[in-house]
Amino acid sequence: MSLRSVMCRTTYVSAGVLTLCLSLIANANVRINEVTILPDVGSTHWVELYNAGEDPVSLDGYVLTDEDGNDYEFPASLPDVPAGAFVVVNFDGLGDGADDEDFGDNLAELHTPVGVIDPIDADGDQVSLYNNIAMTSADITDFISWGVDPGTDADNAVAAGIWPGLTVTFEVAGLGAGSPFGPLPTASTDSTLGVPLDPEIVTRDTWAVYPSAGASPGALNPAAPIVTYLPGEGTEFWSGGDILFSWVERSDAVHYDFQLCDDPDCISVVIDAPTLIDPSYLAIGPLAAPVDYYWRVRAETTGGQTTDWTVPAMFFYDNLDFDNPPDPGFDLALRGGVNNANGLQQPDPNVGNRGDAQQARGGPTFTVSGTMSDVVSNRGLSGVTVTLTPGPLTDTTDAAGNFSIANVANGDYAISASLTNYGTVNGNTTVAGANKIVNGKLRGNRGQAAVAPLAARKDTQLLCLDGCEQNNTNNRAWDNNHNGLANWWQHERMYCPYAATAMLNAYYGGSITMDHLAWRAVGQDANPAGDLDHNGGLQEAQITAIMQWALQTNAAGVNFSATRPTDPALVAFINANRPIGYCSAVPAHIMVVDAYAYVDRVVIGRFNNTDNNGAQTWRRFGNHSFRAVWAPNAGLTGRASPAAITTDSDGDGIMDFDEANRFPTAADNNDSDTDDIRDKVEIVSYTFRNPMPNINIDGDNTRPEADQDSDGDGCDDGDEDSDHDGMYEPDDGESDVYDPTEVGSPGDLDGDCDVDADDYLIFLLTMGSGFGDPEYMVEADYDFDLAITLLDYQIWYGFFIHYSTNNNN
Secondary structure: OOHHHHHHHHHHOOHHHHHHHHHHHHHOOEEEEEEEEEOOOOOOOEEEEEEOOOOOEOOOOOEEEOOOOOOEEOOOOOOOEOOOOEEEEEOEOOOHHHOEOOHHHOEEEEEOOOOOEOOOOOOOEEEEEEOOOOOOOOOEEEEEEEOOOOOHHHHHHHHOOOOOOOOOOEOOEOOOOOOOEEOOOEOOOOEEEEOEOOOOOOOHHHOEEEOHHHOOOOOOEOOOOOOEEEOOOOEEEOEOOOEEEEEOOOOOEEEEEEEEEOOOOOOOEEEEEEEEOOOEEEEOOOOOOOEEEEEEEEEEEOOOOEOOOOOOEEEEEOEOOOOOOOOOEEEOOOOOEEEOOOOOEEOOOOOOOOOOHHHHHHOOEEEEEEEEEEOOOOOEOOOOEEEEEOOOEEEEOOOOOEEEEEEEEOEEEEEEEEEOOOEEEEEEEEEOOOEEEOEEEEOOOEEEOOOOOOOOOOOOOOOOOOOOEOOOOOOOEOOOOOOOOOOOOOOOOOOHHHHHHHHHHHHOOOEOOHHHHHHHHHOOOOOOOOOOOOOOOOOHHHHHHHHHHHHOOOHHHHOEEOOOOOHHHHHHHHHOOOOEEEEOOOOEOEEEEEEEEEEOOEEEEEEEOOOOOOOEEEEEOOOOOOOEEEOOOOOOOOOEOOHHHHOOOOOOOOOHHHHHHOOOOOOOOOOOOOOOOOHHHHHHHHHOOOOOOOOOOOOOOOOHHHOOOOOOOOOOHHHHOOOOOOOOOHHHOOOOOOOOOOOOOOOOOOOOOOOOHHHHHHHHHHOOOEOOOOOOOHHHOOOOOOEOOHHHHHHHHHHHHHHHHHHOO
C-alpha cells in the first residue's frame, strides 16, 4: 500500500495529514526563475525565485548556495511567498537591515550578510535551492548550472530527477567550459539566465540567456531571444543550390516566422515563410545571383508573445557551376576588320585574312585587344599576361580583365595567356588589315580528395536517453537511426564533430558510426545518459582525441592547428590527398574540405556537411570564419565499428554494443533481472516518464533494467507493473516501481506482492464489515465509505483481473 496514497486516503480521518500533503505539493512550486551571470560594472549578482503554484509557500529553512559553498539562509521573518510572487536575493553584502520583506508589490528584496558579495564566478557557476540546511539529494528543490562543472549539487539535482544526467551545464558562449561549438547564446555584460514566461514544466532546455536589456527582476521573463545558427554572418556560397537556414529550437515556440531579404533592413523581402513548425527553413535554389542576402527569424510563443526579429545575418550567394565549366581557350571566331561609322568591326574586302607580303614587311599596324575571363564565373581576370609571338608583344590584363596590344603588323601570330595558379592557354590568330579582338577564358587549377559527405545525425539503433522521441513522429526515434536530413531541433545539434570525423574515417577506409564516436568521446562510464552527446558539443582537445582514435594515429598524425591554413596550404593538403576538418568560429561548425578550385584568382573550397544535412557547397576559403583545423596525414587507416553496433542477439531491441558497454543487461537474455519486464521496457519506464523518477531510490546503485526490485520495497518490478508495459497505471491497481512507499498492488491484501486466490479469501473475510469491526480492513475500503461492500469487491476484482491476465495466473 502506498504511503502517499494512505496519507491522502486517511485525510478523511486526519486533517493534519491533508495539510502536510498539500504543503509538499506547494513547496515544489517555488523555483529559481532568473540569475545574473555577468553583472554590469558596479552591479552585483542577484537570484530571483518565483512561486509558480497556487498557494503561499514558506521559505523558512530554505538555503541558496553556489558551487563554492556560499550559502544564503532565508530569514524566518520572511512571510509566506504568495502565489505568483517573487523573491530577489541580492548578493551585495548589505545585510538583513536592507531587506524589504513586504509582498505588497508582489516582490520581496533580500540582501546577503556583510562580506557575502558577488560569490558567483564570472566564468560559470551554479545556483541550488534546498529546503533544508542539510543540503542532500532529498532536500534539493531546484538547480541551474552554466559554464563550468558544478560538482556535488549537480549530483543531488540529478538524483532528485530535476536535472539531466551527465549534461549538467547550460552552455553559454564565452564562459568557462561552455562549448565553443554550435548555436550558443552569448553572454554579455549584465546578462542573465532566465526561464521564459511561465511554463508548466521547466527543464534544462527551457532556460535562455537574456542580454543586458532583457533582465526582469521581480517579474516574469519575456519570451527569450532566438539564437540563429546557419548560415553564419558573412558566409559565401559560390555554387548556388538550396540553402538550409536553421536556428535553436525554442521550447515555448508555437511557430516561427522566417524572412529572406536582399537589403540589410529587410525592406525588400524575397522569401516570407510564416508559421514554420520546425526551427529551420529550406530555400530551394537557385536564387538570384550574385547577391548579398540577409535572413532573420522570430517566434510566437505559447504565452502569446511574439519575439523580436533576429538581427539580419548577411551571406553572399552566387550560382556558379563548378562541376561542368566550359573548356579554357581563346574565342577565335572574332576576326579582324575595319571599324565602320558605328564603331563596329566588319571585314575589309580589300584585304585578305592573311594580308600580303608588303603589309607583313612593314605596312600599317593594328591593335589586338580583348578580355580574359574565368571559365567558372565568366568574370574578367586581372593580372593575366597575354603574349603575341613573334615579337614577342605582351600586355597584362587590368582589373576588369581587359588587355590591349598595339603596333601589331599584319601577319600570323601565336597567342598565349598565362596566370599563376591558372596555367596557360594557347592559340593562333591572324592580323589582316584591321584591329583584332581576341577574347579568352582561363580555368583555375583545381584538385580533390573525394570525401563522401555525411549528414550530422543519429546513425545507429543505439538507445538515446536524452531527448529523442519514443514514437518517432518526426524521424527522431530514440532507438533508430535518423535517416534523411538531419533534424534541426534543440536536442540533436552539436553532432558535426562526429560527422566530420566519420567522413575522414571513411576516406581512409574505415566504417565507423557517428554514435560510436559520440560514445567514445563522452561515454564509457556507468551512466548511459548523455552517451550519444546530443546537444553536447566537444572541445578541440576532445575532437583531436576522437580523430586520433578513429584514424588509429597519434596527435601528430591529425595535425591540429588553431592557425588558419593559407590558400597555398589548402592546395598542398588536397594535392597530397589530405582532406581537412575545418571548424568555423562561433556560431561554430565543423566541416570537411576535400577540394579546391581557383576562381577569380582566389581559392574556393568544397565544404562537406555545410548545413548538417550533408550538403556539399563551394565557399570562399580564405575569408570563411575560422576557429581550428585538423589535417590528418595521408595513408592512415580508418577504424571500423564492431558488428555489435548493429547486432541484437536476443531480439529485445537493444543492440549488443549497448548491452555490453552501456546498460547492465545481457545480450542473450531479454529480461536480465528476471522480473518479468523486458529490459528495453524498463529503460522506457524511466526515459520517457516526466518528470524523470529517481531510478536509484533504493540506494543500491543498480539500474532498473538489472534490478529485480528497483525501489527496494520487497516486491518485484513485474508485480508492481503488473502488465509489464513500463507504464505507471495506478487506476489499474499498479504501484510505482520507483516509489518504495507504494508496495505491490492495492489488490494485494496479504502483502506477498501478487493478487491471487489468497487475496480473494481475505477479501471474503472482510466483506460486509464496517469501520470499528475487527474484520474491517482499510486497504479493502476502496471507495472510502468506511464499509466493505460489493462496490469495493468490484474494484478489487478489477485489480485481480488486471494482474492475473498479465501474469498468466
